Amino acid sequence: MQKLILALTALSFAAIANADPITDETVENEIVEDGDAFRDLKQKAFKPGEKLVYRMTYGVWDAGEATLQVLPTKRTVKGRQLWRVRGVGKTISAFEWFYKVNDVYESYVDKKSIVPWVFKRRVDEGGFKINQDYTFFQHKNKVKTQKGKEFAVPSKVQDMISAFYYARTLDFTHAKKGDVFEVPIFLDDEIFDTKIKYLGKEVIKTRKGKFRCHKFSPLVEQGRVFKSDDALVAYITDDGNKIPIMAKAKIQVGTIKMHLVKWEGLANPMSYVK
Numbered sequence: 261m262q263k264l265i266l267a268l269t270a271l272s273f274a275a276i277a278n279a280d281p282i283t284d285e286t287v288e289n290e291i292v293e294d295g296d297a298f299r300d301l302k303q304k305a306f307k308p309g310e311k312l313v314y315r316m317t318y319g320v321w322d323a324g325e326a327t328l329q330v331l332p333t334k335r336t337v338k339g340r341q342l343w344r345v346r347g348v349g350k351t352i353s354a355f356e357w358f359y360k361v362n363d364v365y366e367s368y369v370d371k372k373s374i375v376p377w378v379f380k381r382r383v384d385e386g387g388f389k390i391n392q393d394y395t396f397f398q399h400k401n402k403v404k405t406q407k408g409k410e411f412a413v414p415s416k417v418q419d420m421i422s423a424f425y426y427a428r429t430l431d432f433t434h435a436k437k438g439d440v441f442e443v444p445i446f447l448d449d450e451i452f453d454t455k456i457k458y459l460g461k462e463v464i465k466t467r468k469g470k471f472r473c474h475k476f477s478p479l480v481e482q483g484r485v486f487k488s489d490d491a492l493v494a495y496i497t498d499d500g501n502k503i504p505i506m507a508k509a510k511i512q513v514g515t516i517k518m519h520l521v522k523w524e525g526l527a528n529p530m531s532y533v534k
Contacts, residue, residue: 298340298373298398299416303429305502308332308343309525312503315467316349317517324351326518328424330525333368341371347421365421370398374426379419394419394446403446413451414444423454428502432458432474440479455479463533464495464506466519470533471505472498500528 308330316324326349335342347365362384367376376396383390393406396417403411418426423445430441439458444451459475473495494507503526506519523530 298370298375300372301374301429302372303374304500304527305428306330306425307525307527310527311522311524312520313522314349314518315521317519319514325349330425335368337370337377340373342368342377343371344368345421345425347424365419367419367422369422369425373398373416374422374429375416376419376422379421381420392448396446405449409449411446411449411451413446417444417446417451420445420447424504427456428496430502432496432502435474459493461498462495466506467521471495472531472533473505474498474502497531499531501526501530503530 310328310330312328314326314328315322316326326347328347329345331344331346333342333344345367350362364380364382366380368378369376375398376394377398379392379394379396381390381392381394391406395404396402396413396419397404398416401413401415401417403413403417405411423443427441427443435458437458437460441456441458443454443456445454446452455478457477457479459477462473462475463470464473474497475493475495477493491510492507495505497503497505503520503523506517508518509516
């Protein structure tokens with residue numbers, strides 16, 4: 261399950277769910293040093309108020325739902341505003357008897373550079389639990405965990421939830437088939453150099469209609485979870501929002517699909533095909 265979550269994150273997806281949220285006071289207490297100036301991506305793909313709701317299906321059955329939100333805060337780092345990005349999801353009631361999921365991923369990110377300062381992870385999947393608290397010192401290329409351990413990390417490293425949004429700032433305008441995009445992610449006290457291969461443009465049909473999309477495939481490891489190294493594909497809207505609208509994964513025990521079913525507060529019009 262964790263490998264699947266990581267691969268989905270590489271395409272700006274995460275299997276996410278519910279738990280106690282962090283507060284603005286958490287950031288005030290944990291960020292003890294201001295950061296230096298960072299890049300300004302000048303991104304227009306998303307803004308506070310955006311809400312995305314995904315439905316996850318296993319075979320022909322709806323198994324879970326995930327909600328992603330961008331929330332404003334009053335916190336700043338060196339005068340740079342922070343946004344709070346939060347993912348909430350859970351298994352639907354019909355599936356809870358089989359495998360209950362109740363997780364949360366939250367991050368405070370720099371509005372301009374879309375890099376994280378504080379990350380919270382609360383996982384409860386079928387009784388398997390993870391509690392993680394990371395403080396990112398982007399100006400020092402360092403991450404500190406809740407256990408007091410420190411790790412050296414690449415410049416502008418991401419966490420699982422901030423990677424969802426950072427990937428939407430990438431420029432696909434001149435992308436060619438076979439081009440590879442890389443996003444470094446710090447997870448479970450390790451660095452994962454996630455790679456995403458561009459597969460071109462395609463019009464896809466979803467529950468909400470037809471959309472023009474960019475097609476991607478993460479370079480995942482073939483083995484216990486995935487049937488092949490290209491078993492996961494995702495579609496990102498070919499518009500200003502660059503929203504992951506559908507992902508499909510062929511695993512050893514079937515097919516998992518994640519698709520967008522509701523949205524609000526978008527920064528740009530959607531790429532509908534009439």
